[in-house]
Amino acid sequence: MKKRFFLLALPAIGALFSLPVAAQTYAITNARIVTVSGAPIENGTVVVRDGLIESVGANAKAPADAQIFNGSGLTVYPGFIDALTSVGMAAAPARTPGAGGQAAAATAAATAAPTNSNYPNGLQPEQTAAEMLKAGEAQFETNRNAGFTTVVTVGRDGIFNGQSAIINLAGETVSEMVVKSPFAEHISFNTVRGGQYPSSLLGTFSALKQMMLDAQRLQEMQKMYAANPVGMRRPAEDKSLQALIPVLNREVPIVFNANREIEIIRALDLAKQFNLRAIIAGGQEAHKVADRLKAQNVPVLLSLNFPKRTAAASPEADAESLDVLRLRAETPKAAARLQQAGVKFAFQSGGATNVNDFYTNAGMAVENGLAKDAAIRAMTLGAAEILGVENRTGSIEKGKIANLTVVRGDILGKEKTITHVFVDGKLFEQKERPRPAAGSGNNAPSGGTTPANPAAPTAPTAPAIAQVGGNYSITVEVPGQPVAGTLALVQQAAILSGSMQTQLGTSQIKDGKVTAEGFTFSTTVDFGGSTIEIFVKGTVTGNQISGTIDSPQGAVPFSGTKNP
Template identity: 75%
Template sequence: KAGEAQFETNRNAGFTTVLTVSRDGVFNGQSAVINLAGETVSQMIIRAPFAEHFSFTTLRNGQYPTSLMGTFSALRQMLLDAQRLQTLRQAYDKNPRGIKRPETDKSLDALLPILNREMPIVFNANTEIEIVRALNLAKEFNLNAIIAGGQEAWKVADRLKAQNVPVLLSLNFPKRTAAASPEADAESLEILRLRAETPKGASRLAQAGVKFAFQSGGMTSINDFLTNANKSVENGLSKDAAIRAMTLSAAEILGVDNRLGSIETGKIANLTVSRGDILAKDKTITHVFVDGKLFEQKEKPKTTTPATGGTQPAATATVGGTYSITINIPGQPLEGTLSLTQQGEILSGSLQTQLGTTPIKDGKVTAEGFNFTTTVELGGSTFNLDVSGRVTGNQISGTMTTPQGAVAFSGTKTP
């Protein structure tokens, strides 16, 4: 439905245009490309319909298909049935004498634009086997296919390139939904490897020459979109390629690059303005234009300590020094040394443990404490580590967010 207020959160995050479709069932229906502004539906629509969407999912309550293989087989059979129906209709239209009039079947009719390559089909597929099945189906029926999700698309990058199949690559990176605890089940190496490898997928697709664009992939917090785009950059993707994956490449895949995706004379005026690098943590989205209409972002209120008796607002905390810390990994505490070098609000230094020494990146100091990111190598894979904490006297404490969830750390400043 129309109405600009419902999209305020997305616009505040820098979005101007989206691809919208239902997520229910195996056949998700047809999608539309819309602007996030407009008083009527017709004002919002850029392209409708865009594609048919298909999900490798199963149905509950005993309904067929109840397995992924069944889901694939059901789609293949429906495509075969639609092909046969089209052949019968063509024969009947050419010479109807002596031929039974073909029946009407709306479900099969909906597949004819896909079979005739008049409309793309988007396969929601994340695992290697799902993507391979989708590519096999696209090859068998000569479909104009697109992969959406694509967590393991990099594993079949050569096939994607050979079949000229683009990817709407999800930035909804896998993560643990609950903090690690002694009672929590240990996660498999396969899950840990998936978390480590997924942020590298964009770089690998780019290196293979596969066209791709970023998508949100149903993430619960839209603010994770730019955060995870930056993680793709940290894992080998160039910044230019990351920006293109959110703009022109997306428009090209959606078939609207003659109207959107770049700043050119005659194109729709959809613009996002940021203060600072749009992929950096400290960036601020200041203005968003949708179809030429300005949506100015509200400044976040600054938190200060009220001045009383001539005292000043709270100053930046003092956190510099070397600390002996213990990272409280359940069942396996890890000792280490955290060296913090502070220059005003900028923080640098290193984290040293038995896993090695890694430099601090994007370090910041606030009135409440500090935060930074670093990386850890384990089992041949590299994991991102987000650290936040505070210093009270000679004591330091905080949280490290690892691929297995959040773990606490604490320690003491060394002389």
């Protein structure tokens, strides 16, 4: 019970963080310092000045002008890195903006793909996360408050998800936030929307191969033309193909989203065919291909979004397949097996709906055989190495970016509090949460916009409730045929009402509930002449909404953004 309460309360901690303090020099004294680059310092000092780590060590001195924190009982880690997110990315524009009225149309226009590509949306590798990123504090708060200072971010739509950026989670402008852009080109084995080619996995591979060949040719033509333009037609400009040239030249790595063994093999085959610098993201079954990953020197951005059973028990339901049961049992062992095989890996949140699953499941990987320091490495310096920013961040060393996460308790254990987060030397401090007295609890909503109200006593086990109300443009990822729609959610405390609109019509929300984890509701839609019941489960993080829609035809994910 206690464990449960603690986990549920974690999102609420965000409310207690204050905005960055103006002072530029800080010293954390008497703290345990996990530098990652060297041995941990059991009792030492870290000095932060002007965004960088000025000094670190058992004997480091706190300067006179520094604001000093007594770190007694605290552990200082390098700021944690989430090696793949979509933080700050808008979802793909809805295909039927009419459904959401002018606001949705405006959103769609704002996020619409850049024009004059010769390729359909979904096959535009030139799209860059850094250009689409929205700066501002609010949307990074959840992740930062959970202890992350740095993330890789890129959209999730299309076959080419686009070029990712490595960003620090603080800054009023995008240029302040970006650590490296582009980091990599990202590919998902998706299809293109609206029935265009490629509309199946078969076409996805042939389209990718044709584009790679075309990009190779474009580069050759450009070289020929540069050498001697006389008597040769100029090669046509093509910004989509142009964006693939650095990938083909191995200057920019390419991240393949692949979880199953066979998907990883397909990615490795493609990488081999075109001599690409591949990285696997997801990697649930990567340990089954460890030998090949090692041989091709391919690192893994390993998802900590472990599969778990969500379906209720029912005597009428089919028994779950052995494959599914095995996968859930095996996935937490993947990290240890990769470590053993000598495959480089970094942890990523894998689109988990609860940001704190990251630490819980990293802890589970440790329970399943991963060395604890290897787990910490996979969210700090190990990640920075794969991202190619290990000379700037990922460890606590003099001269590196002052990205620090200060923790009371064991970060991989069950009892933990993030007390301070430094991003680029900016301090985000959590006022220590008062220990709940009997009969009172923390009911602060997540998102950190509403202050906690200690005057409202609730039972100690009462979880904080998520705030999910609002209008959202969503995309339901029906395989091969994504469906656009809108969700109008009206929240009154833990009760959810409103409506859902898709091309199948508008339907009213029934049995809507909001918990600390997110929301659930059921509704009915008319499909193929009959009325079917669907069950929707989701979460809201910042302005992002995501979850699954379960129907007799199976479960499909959906995601989207809040309309302003």
